[in-house]
Amino acid sequence: MKYRRKLFSYKDAFAVNDTNELFLKAVKENCLYHYNHCKEYKKILDGMKFHPDDLKTIDDLSKLPFLPTLIFKKHKLYSVPAFRTIVKATSSGTAGMKSEIGFCVSDLYSGLKMVLNVSKLRGLFSPVPCNYIVFGYKPHKSNKTAVTKTALGATFFTPALSRTFALKYSNGKYNADLEGILNAVIKYSKSKMPVRFMGFPSYTYFLMKMMDERNIRVKLPANSKILLGGGWKQFYTEQVDKSVFYDLAKKVLNIDDWNIIEFFGAVEHPVLYCDCKNHHFHVPIYSRVLIRDVDTLDVLDNGEEGLVNLITPMVKACPILSVMTDDLGILHDGENCGCGINSPYLEIIGRIGMKDIKTCAAGAAEILKEVNL
C-alpha cells in the first residue's frame, strides 16, 4: 500500500487540495485490495456495477459505492485473515448492535502517524509531563469499546505523571468515582505540572458543576487542557451548551477556551478529527467528506445539508474505505472559518432514526444517576 504510506507521511495534515491526486491513488489501491480480498465487498461492488479501475479522477469518489454503518453491524467484513487483525474495536453504539472493525499492524502504524500529525494543530504533544484525569472507563478486558482506547491513547501525548480514572470497574460493572477525581484535581492544582482532562464531555461538565456548587475554585497550572472526545454521536446528544461549558471551565478551573480541545473519530471511520481554535472540525488529508442528498444520494455542494459519507484509505483489514453514517451534516468552505486552515469543515446537524439514539453518552448519563450527591 505505497500510496497510503505516502498519504499518511504527508507533512501538512490539512493540505486537502494538494493531496487530491495522492488521496485518489490511495483509495484506488485500497479499493482494489478489498475487492480482491473480501468476497462480500466484491459482491457489493459487482452488484453496484462498479470496478476499482473506474476511479480515474477525484470526482469519481462520489461513484464509489459506500457502505452504510448498518452493514457493519449485521456482517463482519474482513479483508485479512483473523490472526492479522491485532486490534478489534467495537462501536459503543446501539443496544445489541455493534459494528466490529479490525485493524492490522500497518493500519495502526498509519493511524499513529496521523494522530501525531493532526495533534500538532493544537500543540497536544509536549515534552512537559502532565497529570491526567481520564473521564472514561478504566481499561478492563471486558470493555472493547473504542472510546476506552482513544481516551487512554490520548494520555500518551505527553509523559504522564499520573492517571486518574473516573469510571472504575468493580463488582462486574463500571462505577463513577467523582469524589476521587475532585480530590485529584485539588491535589494537582498545587503541582507545577499541567493537568489534562480527557473523556466524555458530560462527565467533565458534571465535575465542574459539582465544584461550582461547593464553591471550589482552583487555578490549574498554565497550559492545562481539557480534551473532549467521544464519538460522532457526542455532537447532538450532548446537551451541554458549549459556551456554558467554556465559561464554567474558566470559572472553576481557570482553563481558557482555546485550551479546550475536542476531537472525535468513529469506529467505522477511524480518522482523527480535531477542532481548530475556532472549534471547527476541518477535514484532514486522510479523509474526504461527501454530503449526499437525502432523496437521491447525489453529492451536494458545500453549505447544503445531507447525509454524511466519509472516505478514507487508512484501513486494510476491513473494507471501510467509504462509509455512510446515520448523521445529517453540512460541509462548510474552509475559508469561512477564519482560523487559517483552508480545508472544509464538517458540522453535524442531527441523526436519523431516533430509535437508535441510545449512545455511550446516554450510558454515561445512566451511570451518573447512581452517583450520590
Added chain:
Amino acid sequence: MIIAKGKIYDSKQQDEILGNVENEITETLSSKSIDTETVISAVEKLCCKLKNGDFDDIINSLPIDGIDEYKKLAIRMLSRENIMLKLKTELGEDYLKTLETSPPEDLPKIKITAKPLGVLLHIAAGNMDGLPAFSLAEGLLTGNINILKLPSADNGLSVRIIAELIKSEPSLADFIYVFDTPSTDISAIKKMAEISDGIVVWGGEAAVSAVRQLAPVNSKLIEWGHRLSFAYISGFADKEKELSQLAEHIITTKGLLCSSCQVIYIDTDDYDDVTAFCRDFFPVLEKAADTHKPSSIDSRAEITLRKYTDKLESFLSGTEKAPFRSDLCSLVPCRDSELELSDMFGSVLVKPLPNKNIISVLGRKKGYLQTAGLICSPDKRDQLSDILMKSGIVRITKAGNMSSAFPGEAHDGEYPLRRYMRIVNQEI
C-alpha cells in the same frame, strides 16, 4: 431559556434563579391562589391566537408531517367547552366546591375541600410537540405552582406557548417556572424535586426510574410512562373501510405514540391466517404510505438509506427482499403472540392471538397496556371488548381512531386532574 415569574432569562442564570425559587414559592403559596376560570380564559385566548395563525411561523417550521391536523386538534382540545368537560368528567360537578357531609345519626360532620397539591414538577417527554405546555396547563387548572423541565428535544414551541399564556393572563406568572435544564444536570433537577410536592414524569422506563432515584421519599410521583397499543381483528363490519383506516393510523402516527398500533393481532391460532392477512393488508398499507410520504429531512434520509441498505443486503445474500416490505412500510408476520414494540415508521408486526388466549398473553404486559383498536363483526364487539377490558387495556377504539382524542377520556386509565389535587377534611 428560562421563564420565571413571567420573565425570560438565559439558561446561564439557572442556578441563581433556582436559588430563589423556594422563597418565591413560599411567598406565592401564602399570599396568592389562582382559580380555574382564570386559567380557562387564558387558554381560550391562546386558542384564539392559534386559530388566527399567530403561531404559524413556529408551527410550520416543525419537522412534522400533517401539521394542519395537529393544529386543528389542538384548537379543539383547548376550547372552553372541552376544558369544562374535562373538569367535570375528571373532578365531578361539585368537586371544586367545599362540601359538607351529612352522616347518619350523630356521627361527626366534616367539610371536604379539594386543594392543589402545591408545587408540581413536570418532567416532560420530547416525543410529542407541545406536550410540556399541556402538562403545565393541567397543573394550572388544578391551582398548582408549576415547575416545568423541558425535554432536550423541545424546539421552542412550548416556551412560546407558555410565554403567550402569561401575556394574556399576567396573574399566572407567579405559578409558572420553566427551565431548559439538561437531563445530565442531576443536581439542578434534584433541587427542583425537593421544592415540589408532586413530580409528574412523562417518558420511558429510563426517565421514570431516574426520577424515582432522585425524588425525595416524601414527594408524590405521578408517572405517565410509555405504553403499548395494538389492533385486534376478528372479522369485519366493513372490511375495506376498516383496513384503510387502520393503515392510515399506522402510517400517520409512525408508531411513535403510546396509542400507536405496534402489533396487529388476528383472532386465530393458524399462522396461515396471519400471512393471508398480510397479503390482503399490505397493498392497503402501501397505498396509505404513498399518500403520506414524509417531508421531514430525517425521515426522508432514513427511507433512502433503508432502501440503499436493502439493495446491498440483497447483493450479499443473493436473495430477493422479504415479502410485505416496501421502501416506506412493512408488515412482519410472526408466529408468537407477544406484545412488543414494532420497528415503527410504517413497520408493524402481525401475530396470531386467539381470543381465548387474550387475557393470559396480555396479562404479562400489565401496566404497559393502553389502547386496543378493535375490528370485528358487530355481534362480537361487546364480548371481545369485555375480554380486552379484563386483560388490563384502558382504551378501546375502532382501529382507525386509536390515536384520536376523545373529550372527557382518562389518561392511561386515570384522571390526571385528581392526581394533581389533595382532599382536605375539616372538622366542623
